[in-house]
Amino acid sequence: MLKRIEDWNYYELLSVERTASQDEIWEGYQAALSTYKDGSLALYGLVSEVERGLILERLQEAFQTLRDPDKRKEYNLALLRHAPYFPPQAPFRKSVGKLEIEEAPPRKTIWARLKRLFVKNP
Amino acid sequence: MDKRIWAIGGGKGGTGKSFIAANLGLHLASLDREVVLIDADLGAPNLHTLLGMKAAHPDLGDFLTGSLPSLEAAAVETPYKNLRLVRGSENILFIANLAHYRKLRLLRQVRQLPTQNVILDLGTGSSFNTLDFFLSANPGVVVTTPEPTSIENTYLFLKSCIMRVLKLYMDHYKIRDLHQKMLDQIEKNSQSLYGFFKSLMETDRSYGTILYRALRGFRPCLVMNKARDQEDALLGRSVADVVRKYLLIDMKYLGAVPFDEDVHDSLRALRPYYPDHRNSAAAKAIRQMSEELAYSIEFTLRTPPEVRLPDA
Numbered sequence: 001m002l003k004r005i006e007d008w009n010y011y012e013l014l015s016v017e018r019t020a021s022q023d024e025i026w027e028g029y030q031a032a033l034s035t036y037k038d039g040s041l042a043l044y045g046l047v048s049e050v051e052r053g054l055i056l057e058r059l060q061e062a063f064q065t066l067r068d069p070d071k072r073k074e075y076n077l078a079l080l081r082h083a084p085y086f087p088p089q090a091p092f093r094k095s096v097g098k099l100e101i102e103e104a105p106p107r108k109t110i111w112a113r114l115k116r117l118f119v120k121n122p
Numbered sequence: 123m124d125k126r127i128w129a130i131g132g133g134k135g136g137t138g139k140s141f142i143a144a145n146l147g148l149h150l151a152s153l154d155r156e157v158v159l160i161d162a163d164l165g166a167p168n169l170h171t172l173l174g175m176k177a178a179h180p181d182l183g184d185f186l187t188g189s190l191p192s193l194e195a196a197a198v199e200t201p202y203k204n205l206r207l208v209r210g211s212e213n214i215l216f217i218a219n220l221a222h223y224r225k226l227r228l229l230r231q232v233r234q235l236p237t238q239n240v241i242l243d244l245g246t247g248s249s250f251n252t253l254d255f256f257l258s259a260n261p262g263v264v265v266t267t268p269e270p271t272s273i274e275n276t277y278l279f280l281k282s283c284i285m286r287v288l289k290l291y292m293d294h295y296k297i298r299d300l301h302q303k304m305l306d307q308i309e310k311n312s313q314s315l316y317g318f319f320k321s322l323m324e325t326d327r328s329y330g331t332i333l334y335r336a337l338r339g340f341r342p343c344l345v346m347n348k349a350r351d352q353e354d355a356l357l358g359r360s361v362a363d364v365v366r367k368y369l370l371i372d373m374k375y376l377g378a379v380p381f382d383e384d385v386h387d388s389l390r391a392l393r394p395y396y397p398d399h400r401n402s403a404a405a406k407a408i409r410q411m412s413e414e415l416a417y418s419i420e421f422t423l424r425t426p427p428e429v430r431l432p433d434a
Contacts, residue, residue, distance in 0.1 A: 008367070015363055034353075035360035042360035045274035046368055 009079055010062035013055075018076065022067065029063045127232060128415060129162075129259030131244035131252060133275030133282075137265045138347040139163075141385065141395070143243035144172040145408050146415075148396040150239050151205035158197050158237045160208040162228075162255050163245035164217045167210020173200055174392050175207065183211025185231070186224050193231035202397070206237075220251050229258050248282035256283060256342075263343045263376065263415070266361065268354040273361060276344075280369055284315070284337060291336045297329055315370055341372045345411060349378035376414045379407040 011018050014028035035042050036055050043052060065071045130143040140163070147159040161169035161182065170177055180189075185196040185208075197206040211217040220228075232240055242259060244252050256262040262283075266276040285304070292301050304318055322330040344365075346358030355378035362375040380403040388395040399405050 012367075015366075031356070031359060031363070034356055035363055040360065041268065041270055041273050041357055042364050044270045046277050046364060 008058075010058075010066055010075065013058055013062045014066070018079075025063070025066050029059065032059050125233070125238060125240070126416070127240045127242065127259045129242040129244055129256045129262045130265060131256045131262055131279070132246065132265040132272075133248065133277075133279030134266070134272045135246040137267045137272055138379070139246075139265045140169050140172050140243050142263070142265055142345060142347065142379070142408070142411075143241050144169060144394060145396040145405070146412055147205055147239075147241050148173075148202060148394055149405075149408055149412055151202050152397075154204060155239055156204050156206075156237045157239040157241065158206045158208065158235055160193075160197075160232065160240065160242045161210035162242045162252075163210055164220060164251060165245045165247075167212075169243050170207060170209050171392065172389070173202070173205075173207060173394050175200060175209075177209060177212055181209035181211045182228075183213045183217050186211070186217065186220065186228065187213075192234075193228070194235060197235070197237075202394075225251055225254060229254070232258070248279055250286070253283055253286045257287060257340065261341055261343050261374075261415070263345055265345045265347050266358075267348045268346060268350070268357050273357075276361065277365075277369070280342070280365060280371065280373075283340065283342070284369060284371065287336055287340050288333055291333055295329065295332060300329070315368075319370075337370060338372065341374065343374045343376045343415065345376050346378040348381040350381045354378060374414075376411045377407055379404050379411070 014032055016024050016028040036052055065075050130139045132139055147157045150157045159169060161167045180196045182196060184190045185193050190196050196208045200207050242255055244255055264276055266272045288304060289301055292298060319330060319334055344358055344362050346354060349355045358378050359375050362373045365371060365373040382402055382404045384399055385395055396405055
């Protein structure tokens, strides 16, 4: 879902599923720390220093909450009240491998529309 | 036939796009799969040199000028079994400024090639031609290196792709007045991509939905080339994560290709790298990448995982 960075929930912040184990949460936390550490190349040209500081604070908060089973349970309940959780689904749609735009039928010109209106058997 | 069209592109020159394209092709061909490599670097073609071949005709220019009836006729045999190559054109001035209808013809013919695997080696930069080739592939692979210049250009390239996708849809749905608004907002910083969609959702939810879906359908992959240590390899994962969060696109990290001095030696000897260094770490990374890419067919065709739309 389209979200502002401040609105990411703790799981999105650590890039883990809501069903993640404690180990996965630890790994996600370490990976996120390395992404947002001081002087991180991954942020070069895209994320400002202020934004980085904010995210680091939230990362700490996220990890403190999710590693404590009681706090995590409470947080999960609060999240569920806010938005339902759908686990990732299996693929079900086949694409034609084209840009949709290339496939779109050409728009009818005004002449074609008029012809349809006034000519009985175009 | 499950057709695979992969485009190897990126924002900066010298990151190893042609190296990755050539060696991916050589690896797939060694698995007894038919592969056509297309040197679509319109400004500076050199894929033939990486395969140890000389520039010659027929080439892509012969097809584009109409001297050849089809792209298939421009695909020449290489010294390697199952691998064919469409050489880049030497007529650079004409080709680099490709007319729109010629580009569409090329894209159509790429899809019609009677070969299961097609790999497009794209040029540097964000010209419309390069972006459209990249977007038409399934998936497009961005090659970057662990240097600030390269990372910066990767983000710029992805932003250009995003703008191109959105503009194509805006043109189609005749919502051109939005285009300038988007340019003004998005070019300022990454956060404003969110701001653009948010304000669009408030003013016109239906167009917002269309454009957001279009954006989520764009799912490129990332390769970190010339990685010298574990930290460089992890940097690729971080870049993909930042792209997912800040540019709102679902990017998959294919892995890192370790730096190897032998690449330079192979180039000097005019020999392709892969057949002579099958047991090297870089060759292993390329094999792994091709498996990931094959899997990513599923990945790219799957409906994007997050299709719920923001509340206005």
